[in-house]
Amino acid sequence: MLEGKAIWRMQIDEELNDDIQLPISNLTKKLLVKRGIRNTEKAKKFLSPNLEDLYDPFLFPDMKKAVSRIEEAIVNGEMILVFGDYDADGVTSTALLVEALREKDAMVDFYIPNRFTEGYGPNENAFRQAYEAGVSLIITVDTGIAAVEEARIAKELGMDLIITDHHEPQEELPEALAIIHPKIPEGYPFGELAGVGVSFKLAQAILGSVPLHLIELAAIGTVADLVTLQDENRVIVYYGLQALTSTNRPGIKMLKEIASIEGDVTEEHIGFAIGPRLNAVGRLQDASLAVELLLEEDIDQAKHIADEIQSLNQQRQQIVAEITQEAMTIIQESNDKEDSVFVVAKEGWNPGVLGIVASRLVNEYNKPAIVLAIDEERGEAKGSARSIEAFNLFENCMELKSLFISFGGHSQAAGMTLTLENVDKLRKELNALAQEKLTEKDFSPILSVDFAVHLSELSLDTIHEIGQLSPFGMGNPKPLFEIKSQLPSEIRQIGSKLNHLKMSFQYEQTNLDVIGFSMGDLYPKISPHSKIAIVGELGINEWNGRKKMQMMLKDLKVQEWQMFDYRGTRHLSKQMSHLDSGKSKVCLHYSDISTNDLWLKEKFLCIQAEEWSSQQKTSNGNVEELLLYDLPPKLEDLTVILKSVKPKFIHVYFKTDEQNYFSQTPTRDHFKTFYGMIMKRGLLDLKKERTAYANKNGWSNEFLDFIIKVFLELQFVKIENGVLYYNPKPTKKDLTDSATYQLKLNQVEVEKTLYYSSYTELKNWFSKQLGISNLKEEVVHGL
Secondary structure, three states, rough: OOOOOOEEEEOOOOOOOOOOOOOOOOOOOHHHHHOOOOOOHHHHHHHHHHHHHOHHHHOOOOHHHHHHHHHHHHHHHEEEEEEOOOHHHHHHHHHHHHHHHHHOOOOOEEEEOOOOOOOOOOHHHHHHHHHHOOEEEEEOOOOOOOHHHHHHHHHHHOEEEEEEEOOOOOOOOOOOOOOEEEEEEOOOOOOOOOOHHHHHHHHHHHOOOOHHHEEEHHHHHHOOOOOOOOOHHHHHHHHHHHHHOOOOOOHHHHHHHHHOOOOOHHHHHHHHHHHHHHHHHHOOOOOOHHHHHHHHOOOOHHHHHHHHHHHHHHHHHHHHHHHHHHHHHHHHHHHOOOOEEEEEHHHHHHHHHHHHHHHHHHHHHOOOOEEEEEEEEOOOHHHHEEEOOOOOOHHHHOHHHOOOOOOOOEEEEEEEEEHHHHHHHHHHHHHHHHHHHHOOOHOOOOEOOOOEEEHHOHHHHHHHHHHHHOOOOOEOOOOEEEEEEEOOOOEEOOOOOEEEEEEEEEOOEEEEEEOOOHHHHHHOOOOOOOOOOEEEEEEEEEEEEEEEEEEEEEEEEOOOOEEEOOOOOOOOHHOOOOOOOOOOOOEOOOOOOHHHHOOOOHHHHEEEEHHHHHHHHHOOOOOOEEEEEOOOOOHHHHHHHHHOOOEEEEEEHHHHHHHHHHHOOOHHHHHHHHHHHHHHHOOOEEEHHHHHHHHHHOOHHHHHHHHHHHHOOOOOOOOOEEEEEEEEOOOOOOOOHHHHHHHHHHHHHHHHHHHHOOOHHHHHHHHHOOOOOOHHHHHHHOO
């Protein structure tokens, strides 16, 4: 048995109906239904997004007012300032609107607040600087909905303020000339636009048509900000990815080159390559450089900026790695490693990357994590938090809101500032809440599996069709499929460091390759004869013009106990080198462990068979892994022990002394031959005739000695001074009355059952002793 790293949550398999009348597979129809798409019209729109499905930007109640004021500013030659944010959504929002305004010949500049000196959102000093620079109209993008005080200052200074934002509105709204927000006031039909999506709608209204030349910027910010990829967002990203694939924008071309993006650009390229690089700038310095890259028209200058951004991204990666390692060290070396929620803090940490560090801690430990940078001068700690699905970070922290100077976020992520004296209080009280609300299972990651499929249901065409559900993301996750327990036709480690896992599964003419990146450590934990259940994402691998079905592995399970067969090996230590030590690992031995095998005591609790009962009481009888070091005298001896445990793994070694265990066993005919000879001759001088007589019959001396020992025990013969004499009046007895003969029979049965049996025969024997039936699995496999 091998447990999965995650809990596989199988989504409810809703019944398929005939409301989707399209020439697509039932598999694809079921995926659409799971995404809330239940009729033909909605399915067509989802599978074939159309620009005509974009909503009229003037459905925003304040859009007309905003556009009118912008047009007035352009006509009057007023200075317009686009006030953005330092993340990827913010910088793309800024670049998009600046470019749209420049197209209308507006006098426009942009401003991105510094994360470290100004923090998030509009601020009084920035607004006053803008006023002194002659700005009369400020347009915020991806920020501003909480800027109540800053809006008052703008009004006081005589500057008009247009707010475009998508973040959750507060109880009090800023007093602005116009607020363009998909959720307030009610009226706009889609409330989940990213900041750049709102900026795109404003650009659409200003320019009078859908600005397709800007849609690539909208796609980057939409994917990077992790908003739901449904409805209008889906249309934006669908066409934005096409635009990114054939882009002529110098800055994006250089980003693609640096990130080695070739061919069709996907949402994953944005999420793992383009977005992180744009985000890296604002995490380390002023994010204006990222906006400049997106607006740059000269290819050489764009390359120079892109190289600088790449350098910043590499620095960011190094800083994240260092802080993550430091945070993990703090956790491991403190008394808090058993905490349900980790709160780690240190002076000198870069606040701009702490969200990433928190995410890595969550991935490593499957526990909520808060990572804080200490500012001794201010007596404050500032940082970010990430959580697990079962623990709502926002709700639980709001129960402790008195501990924070500032706090904001949602269920899975948050940012916060608090006094240094409250850090320990936060750790203590959050852990108390977590212990009250969470169970042990809550700390396991969760994989939401769409449904189980059989290999017979898969084909290149089906997987290609499933791909039409892309772009994938929030609200439209990449489908996860389970393939039930099946014996792989191949399993091996791959990669220069053998740190990846490759498996192949076959059913009739269907072949599926499975790749598990960074899962190579699982290879020695899977018996070659074990059936494996897998969960992953289906795709198509194309190499040298040949296409093959492939699954990217997310998790696997072996749902039956496993047997690892080391019988006859001379390299046990090497083959078991991957095993860690543990109290639940037990080595059972009947004879003493040889000197060469004393390393076993470092990995196993070694128990001699005669001490089994008392030792088991000491270890509470919890045996997950059982190593059978040598053969028992009788099968019953081992059976009794096996009935007292339920191991997930049995390692079969059965170390043998070849001289004792690989010898021939005399048959009754051999005994008759010898008895006839001794009865006829009356005696046999063992000192003179033993070897010659054995050789004459093709026996070894040990073979002959065994027969003699049995006859001596049965008193069929007697020995005096090395001479064996026939007993003319023996008591009638059977060979089985001899203890030596009986021991040999037991040995033969033990060897035949445990040592000379095939893998399948031995595993079946163990299953029977463990009270486990293989019938159910065999029937299912047969079906």
